Amino acid sequence: MTAPLGSSTTGPADPAVDPTATYAVDPALARRLTSRLIATSGETAQTHAPFTGQPIATLPLSGPDDVVTAFERARAAQRRWASTPLEHRADALLRLHDLVLDRQDDILDLVQWESGKVRKHAFEEVAHVAMTCRYYARTAARHLAPARSLGLFPGLTRADVNRVPKGVVGIISPWNYPFTLALCDGLPALLAGNAVVHKPDSQTPLAALLGTELLEEAGFPADLWQPVYGAGSVVGTAIIDHADHVCFTGSTATGRLVAERAARRLIGCSLELGGKNPMLVLRDASVDRAAEGAVRACFSSAGQLCVSMERLYVADQIYDRFVERFLRRIEALRLSTALDFTGDMGSLVSQAQLDTVVRHVDDADAKGARVLTGGRPRPDVGPLFYEPTVLEGVTPDMTCFADETFGPVVSLYRFGDEADAVARANEGAYGLNASIYTRDGARGRALARRIRCGTVNVNEGYAAAFGSVDGPMGGMRESGLGRRQGAEGVHRYTESQTVATQRGLPIAPAYGIGDAAYARLMTGSLRLLKRIRRP
Numbered sequence: 001m002t003a004p005l006g007s008s009t010t011g012p013a014d015p016a017v018d019p020t021a022t023y024a025v026d027p028a029l030a031r032r033l034t035s036r037l038i039a040t041s042g043e044t045a046q047t048h049a050p051f052t053g054q055p056i057a058t059l060p061l062s063g064p065d066d067v068v069t070a071f072e073r074a075r076a077a078q079r080r081w082a083s084t085p086l087e088h089r090a091d092a093l094l095r096l097h098d099l100v101l102d103r104q105d106d107i108l109d110l111v112q113w114e115s116g117k118v119r120k121h122a123f124e125e126v127a128h129v130a131m132t133c134r135y136y137a138r139t140a141a142r143h144l145a146p147a148r149s150l151g152l153f154p155g156l157t158r159a160d161v162n163r164v165p166k167g168v169v170g171i172i173s174p175w176n177y178p179f180t181l182a183l184c185d186g187l188p189a190l191l192a193g194n195a196v197v198h199k200p201d202s203q204t205p206l207a208a209l210l211g212t213e214l215l216e217e218a219g220f221p222a223d224l225w226q227p228v229y230g231a232g233s234v235v236g237t238a239i240i241d242h243a244d245h246v247c248f249t250g251s252t253a254t255g256r257l258v259a260e261r262a263a264r265r266l267i268g269c270s271l272e273l274g275g276k277n278p279m280l281v282l283r284d285a286s287v288d289r290a291a292e293g294a295v296r297a298c299f300s301s302a303g304q305l306c307v308s309m310e311r312l313y314v315a316d317q318i319y320d321r322f323v324e325r326f327l328r329r330i331e332a333l334r335l336s337t338a339l340d341f342t343g344d345m346g347s348l349v350s351q352a353q354l355d356t357v358v359r360h361v362d363d364a365d366a367k368g369a370r371v372l373t374g375g376r377p378r379p380d381v382g383p384l385f386y387e388p389t390v391l392e393g394v395t396p397d398m399t400c401f402a403d404e405t406f407g408p409v410v411s412l413y414r415f416g417d418e419a420d421a422v423a424r425a426n427e428g429a430y431g432l433n434a435s436i437y438t439r440d441g442a443r444g445r446a447l448a449r450r451i452r453c454g455t456v457n458v459n460e461g462y463a464a465a466f467g468s469v470d471g472p473m474g475g476m477r478e479s480g481l482g483r484r485q486g487a488e489g490v491h492r493y494t495e496s497q498t499v500a501t502q503r504g505l506p507i508a509p510a511y512g513i514g515d516a517a518y519a520r521l522m523t524g525s526l527r528l529l530k531r532i533r534r535p
Helices: 027-034 064-081 086-102 104-115 119-138 140-144 187-191 205-217 232-242 252-264 287-303 316-331 351-366 418-425 441-448 463-467 486-491 515-531
Strands: 007-009 044-048 055-060 147-149 157-165 168-172 195-199 225-227 245-249 268-272 277-281 309-315 334-336 370-373 389-392 409-415 433-437 455-458 494-502
Touching: 027 055, 027 205, 055 205, 064 168, 064 195, 064 225, 064 232, 086 104, 086 119, 086 140, 086 187, 086 205, 104 119, 104 205, 119 140, 119 187, 119 287, 119 463, 140 486, 168 232, 187 195, 187 486, 195 232, 205 225, 232 252, 245 252, 252 268, 277 287, 277 418, 287 309, 287 316, 287 409, 287 433, 309 316, 309 418, 316 370, 316 389, 316 409, 351 370, 351 389, 351 409, 409 418, 433 441, 441 455, 455 463, 486 494
Parallel strands: 168 195, 168 245, 195 225, 245 268, 277 309, 277 433, 309 409, 389 409, 433 455
Antiparallel strands: 007 334, 044 055, 147 157, 157 494, 370 389
């Protein structure tokens, strides 16, 4: 392939941008990856590079019967895999860790081709998959080994809790983080003894299929992870109808449909959905650090990150200084189509995303908001580029006030009272991620407890919580159900089973004691257990 070398700041177009540069996946690589799909419908779909609009690959589409076949193969593989010792499963994760780091150039190329993000943002996906592999491999016994629990009577009742795999997990992953969100929800499922049937997003399948290939190279059985490809209304629906648990990342509207369909079958579902994430910059914050962090928090992956910031609340005392330094950093960003680490912000992924961004900004502008920087598409860089944009004076009658833009647009607001800032941060239906900047970490953590979001970062935008894999991550309110990462991220794929063994005396009258006497004996025992402070 030939890679474009050009980039542009958010100012005038850089003449070094090469509009004729092409993105082409090696046909042998495309054939190898797409051959992994179970797809017999006879229909195909083509994917395109957001950087240029050029075709990337043609893929066969799966149908409902292909999903049935995928589940049959996965169930057969899962029965064998569940009997594999836990330490062997963990070893496979550690091998995958090394493969992902060793093959990162191939992964980064595919992520950039398919999603349009710059390389430093694509690298977040490589790092996150590696961290997830290492974490779950090293903590496998802590989360999944049989554990002793308190029995009814000390010395007489033994209780053990087993973690039993659910079976076959259905994963429906999005386009914005096509490698990590394809793999990271499935890795703990595999560790717990499950198999996976996976539908990657229609726009970004190749990065996910490369992940499937790496799984096999790491030693996971060939049929344990089954990829299918097609429209969510066809393939996604069929997955929900056959899975033992469903994991979905995407919009709140679609998440509701997933939850409703899963509920009909009485299966569990994990949903990470939309957000309108707030950042609070307190009066004692380091202005430079907050401005730098806000740029990353708002414009990483061109704002197409469910935990990115779309609302900035800045204390009156530092508002003007913050805005000046924030805008200066934004206006130095390089919009880029380069397959290297020179770019700062990439493309939107599709015309639909670009249309949403244009509609939100134009609506705000028409209703009186001020565009402090940005505010226009950049077709001179690529067909789906839009400048990083800052709005001031956004009001509730504007679409971008409460609706998720999912693009490089952020609204600025002043506040005088921190209680008011917290109340405004909690407005709306979402509750995914938030950020607080302050020099006093303890104060920031105390304030975080009052914000209704599943993750809150202090002196960081999203990466601290995103990268702390031992901590659960997910949304409150309309931002989702369940959690990825940490203990909850693996336990969601298991059924807890209590095995209780009674020794010596039965839990019933014995040795001729009548029911009334037995009740008195039990009453005395219960009082004694309380006195000795037994839980």
